[in-house]
Amino acid sequence: MLGYQPNALARSLAGRPSHTLGLLWAESGSGPGDDGLSSFLAGLGEVLYTAGYTLALAGGVSPNELALRLDELLSRQVDGLILLAAAFPDDERLIRRLAEGACPLVVCGAAPEGIPAARVDINQAEGMQLATAHLLALGHRRLAYLDAPGEWPYRGRREGFLTAVRGSNPAPESILIATNGGESSGYQVGERLLRASHPPTAFVCANDALAIGLMRAAWSQGVAIPEEVAVVGFGDSPAAAYTVPALTTVRGSLRAVGADAGRVLVEAVATGEPAKGTYLTSPKLVIRESCGSHLWL
Amino acid sequence: MLGYQPNALARSLAGRPSHTLGLLWAESGSGPGDDGLSSFLAGLGEVLYTAGYTLALAGGVSPNELALRLDELLSRQVDGLILLAAAFPDDERLIRRLAEGACPLVVCGAAPEGIPAARVDINQAEGMQLATAHLLALGHRRLAYLDAPGEWPYRGRREGFLTAVRGSNPAPESILIATNGGESSGYQVGERLLRASHPPTAFVCANDALAIGLMRAAWSQGVAIPEEVAVVGFGDSPAAAYTVPALTTVRGSLRAVGADAGRVLVEAVATGEPAKGTYLTSPKLVIRESCGSHLWL
DNA sequence: GTGAAAGCGCTAACAT
DNA sequence: ATGTTAGCGCTTTCAC
Numbered sequence: 001m002l003g004y005q006p007n008a009l010a011r012s013l014a015g016r017p018s019h020t021l022g023l024l025w026a027e028s029g030s031g032p033g034d035d036g037l038s039s040f041l042a043g044l045g046e047v048l049y050t051a052g053y054t055l056a057l058a059g060g061v062s063p064n065e066l067a068l069r070l071d072e073l074l075s076r077q078v079d080g081l082i083l084l085a086a087a088f089p090d091d092e093r094l095i096r097r098l099a100e101g102a103c104p105l106v107v108c109g110a111a112p113e114g115i116p117a118a119r120v121d122i123n124q125a126e127g128m129q130l131a132t133a134h135l136l137a138l139g140h141r142r143l144a145y146l147d148a149p150g151e152w153p154y155r156g157r158r159e160g161f162l163t164a165v166r167g168s169n170p171a172p173e174s175i176l177i178a179t180n181g182g183e184s185s186g187y188q189v190g191e192r193l194l195r196a197s198h199p200p201t202a203f204v205c206a207n208d209a210l211a212i213g214l215m216r217a218a219w220s221q222g223v224a225i226p227e228e229v230a231v232v233g234f235g236d237s238p239a240a241a242y243t244v245p246a247l248t249t250v251r252g253s254l255r256a257v258g259a260d261a262g263r264v265l266v267e268a269v270a271t272g273e274p275a276k277g278t279y280l281t282s283p284k285l286v287i288r289e290s291c292g293s294h295l296w297l
Numbered sequence: 298m299l300g301y302q303p304n305a306l307a308r309s310l311a312g313r314p315s316h317t318l319g320l321l322w323a324e325s326g327s328g329p330g331d332d333g334l335s336s337f338l339a340g341l342g343e344v345l346y347t348a349g350y351t352l353a354l355a356g357g358v359s360p361n362e363l364a365l366r367l368d369e370l371l372s373r374q375v376d377g378l379i380l381l382a383a384a385f386p387d388d389e390r391l392i393r394r395l396a397e398g399a400c401p402l403v404v405c406g407a408a409p410e411g412i413p414a415a416r417v418d419i420n421q422a423e424g425m426q427l428a429t430a431h432l433l434a435l436g437h438r439r440l441a442y443l444d445a446p447g448e449w450p451y452r453g454r455r456e457g458f459l460t461a462v463r464g465s466n467p468a469p470e471s472i473l474i475a476t477n478g479g480e481s482s483g484y485q486v487g488e489r490l491l492r493a494s495h496p497p498t499a500f501v502c503a504n505d506a507l508a509i510g511l512m513r514a515a516w517s518q519g520v521a522i523p524e525e526v527a528v529v530g531f532g533d534s535p536a537a538a539y540t541v542p543a544l545t546t547v548r549g550s551l552r553a554v555g556a557d558a559g560r561v562l563v564e565a566v567a568t569g570e571p572a573k574g575t576y577l578t579s580p581k582l583v584i585r586e587s588c589g590s591h592l593w594l
Numbered sequence: 595g596t597g598a599a600a601g602c603g604c605t606a607a608c609a610t
Numbered sequence: 611a612t613g614t615t616a617g618c619g620c621t622t623t624c625a626c
Contacts, residue, residue, distance in 0.1 A: 005368060005371060005372045006372060006619080006620075007310075007372060007374065007618090007619050007620070008369070008372040008373045008374070009306050009309050009310045009315070009373065009374055009618090009619080009620090010310055010602090010618070010619035010620040010621090011619075011620055011621075012306050012602095012620090013304075013306050013307055013310050013601095013602050013603070013604090013618090013619080013620070013621095014601080014602055014619075014620045014621045014622080015601090015602060015620090015621065015622080016620085016621070018306070020353075020373075023354075025338075025342075027335075027339055027342075035332040035333070035334070035335050035336075036332065036335075037332070037334050037335035037338070038324075038332050038333075038334035038335070039332075041322075041334070041354070041356070042324055042356075045322075045324075045354075045355070045356050045357070049355065049357065049362070049365075049366065054353055054355060054369050054370070054373060055353065055354045055355065056317075056351055056352065056353055056354075057320075057338070057342075057352045057353075057354045058342070058346065058351060058352065059338070059339075059342050060342070060346065065346070068346075069346060071302060072305070072346075072351050073351070074302065075302045075303060075304060075305040076305045076306065076317075076351060077304065077305070077306055212539070237535065238534065238535035238536050239535050239536055239538065239539040241536065242509070242536040242539045242540055243539055244541055303603080303604075304602090304603050304604070306602090306603080306604090307602070307603035307604040307605090307618090308603080308604055308605075309604090309618090310602090310603080310604070310605095310617095310618050310619070310620090311603080311604045311605045311606080311617080311618050312604095312605065312606075312617090312618060313604085313605070
């Protein structure tokens with residue numbers, strides 16, 4: 001008789017690996033902002049499924065929820081675990097459970113301290129370096145960096161900016177400005193800085209929201225972008241293509257991140273070693289209109 | 298001794314329900330367009346996890362892949378299944394397996410024919426009716442509807458438009474225009490229709506991309522929106538808030554759809570009955586600038 | 595080589 | 611009430 005399906009549960013019970021990988025998703029709770037998940041899952045799924053694994057997905061917002069979901073995943077005898085988080089709660093008990101869970105771990109995005117895991121991410125620093133270098137190449141010598149709070153992903157971006165600036169000779173003037181990372185914060189900075197006596201000629205923004213806010217401020221003050229001031233964002237949010245002028249920004253492939261995460265984890269499970277190392281995929285600069293390079297011909 | 302975790306596999310093997318629900322995701326393969334998944338999963342997860350279920354996620358693009366994933370899910374002894382698809386392949390063998398799978402089924406989005414399942418979706422028709430009624434209330438009497446191909450979700454939207462038009466007295470003039478659903482298609486229609494001798498005064502578009510393309514065409518021909526022509530979209534894509542003028546459009550909550558799907562499935566699993574019925578969540582009209590009602594005061 | 599038996603961790607149906 | 615046992619579907623071991 002054909003069409004027989006072995007019972008995966010029984011198989012796993014009998015000592016075989018479960019061929020299930022857990023994805024623990026720390027929702028940021030910040031609403032619809034955290035999209036890109038479908039790309040991530042598509043990339044992840046592609047490698048997992050061809051490797052014969054199934055994905056168990058669980059998530060939550062609070063440390064308590066996450067701990068519960070983690071236990072459920074573990075009780076499902078997952079062979080490995082992926083942590084996906086824009087901001088992973090720094091809960092000590094949670095982190096301990098994770099470390100004790102004792103299955104290979106890979107973390108994407110925010111990385112909790114003190115657990116043995118591989119890290120996969122897009123290369124935030126490289127992306128911001130690309131963006132900054134673009135501005136520098138266009139001749140800008142007075143740069144403002146609109147920073148955003150939180151370790152991930154902003155620390156890497158900030159460093160990328162800094163290394164680009166430091167690597168430039170002669171050294172350009174640069175100023176770092178702290179913001180809350182939101183559009184309105186970008187607007188406020190623009191309002192203040194654009195009417196300064198000797199304003200920056202280029203703004204590099206830690207994310208697209210800041211850039212969009214800044215552009216709004218420029219518009220409302222009648223300063224022309226990109227003619228008078230250049231701006232770059234980071235993230236290539238869907239809105240970036242529709243702003244006026246269209247925003248030059250950095251795009252990372254979440255799909256690639258998902259695929260990397262899958263590969264690293266599958267490999268670790270296969271060898272029985274804990275996953276380790278850092279795997280960074282290179283983002284690219286998508287050049288639109290907000291820096292003016294499209295006017296060059 | 299504390300901290301003991303029962304083995305979920307063994308428990309399920311011993312005859313108990315697996316407390317695992319499968320999510321079979323038919324990726325459209327159309328790239329990053331199909332986002333909103335994170336909202337859906339957040340809504341779904343919220344109800345599943347509090348009900349004590351874990352999610353097994355698997356997906357693919359082709360019918361073959363989907364059939365494979367489905368078998369894996371089934372072999373995991375899932376208690377119920379959710380089908381998530383913008384366009385579910387009409388593969389006969391796949392559909393048969395689904396029907397034979399004999400666990401409660403709920404489908405979100407495109408619904409294959411001939412399987413006993415509950416359907417959950419946003420109320421496409423109601424949304425488009427809302428949008429059309431808005432235009433009608435603003436006094437428009439010559440409407441063009443930019444249709445898009447494919448059964449789901451466009452059939453419902455079209456019907457919503459039609460019932461709004463039919464319900465209006467005196468009946469407005471209306472014309473249905475077939476497009477391919479893309480921005481460029483919207484642009485072409487705009488190019489053609491806007492220079493007609495007696496053009497429509499309002500355009501209702503099956504999705505935001507069409508609306509954006511249409512607005513581009515209007516811009517390039519110097520026709521003013523919303524002063525000369527009004528336009529509404531559907532979907533509230535992230536770009537909609539950033540077009541100039543900002544696009545009035547219909548927004549449905551994917552999060553609510555996910556939550557509904559979870560509720561319906563959990564209920565069906567609990568009662569042991571196959572899931573059935575249709576569950577529609579009401580979208581709302583987000584009024585921005587492209588229809589002109591914001592000018593009214 | 596093929597075939598029988600033990601056991602994975604748990605639950606259900608028994609027996610005491 | 612508590613304790614014991616069979617068995618879920620598979621894999622692995624050990625005997626033939």
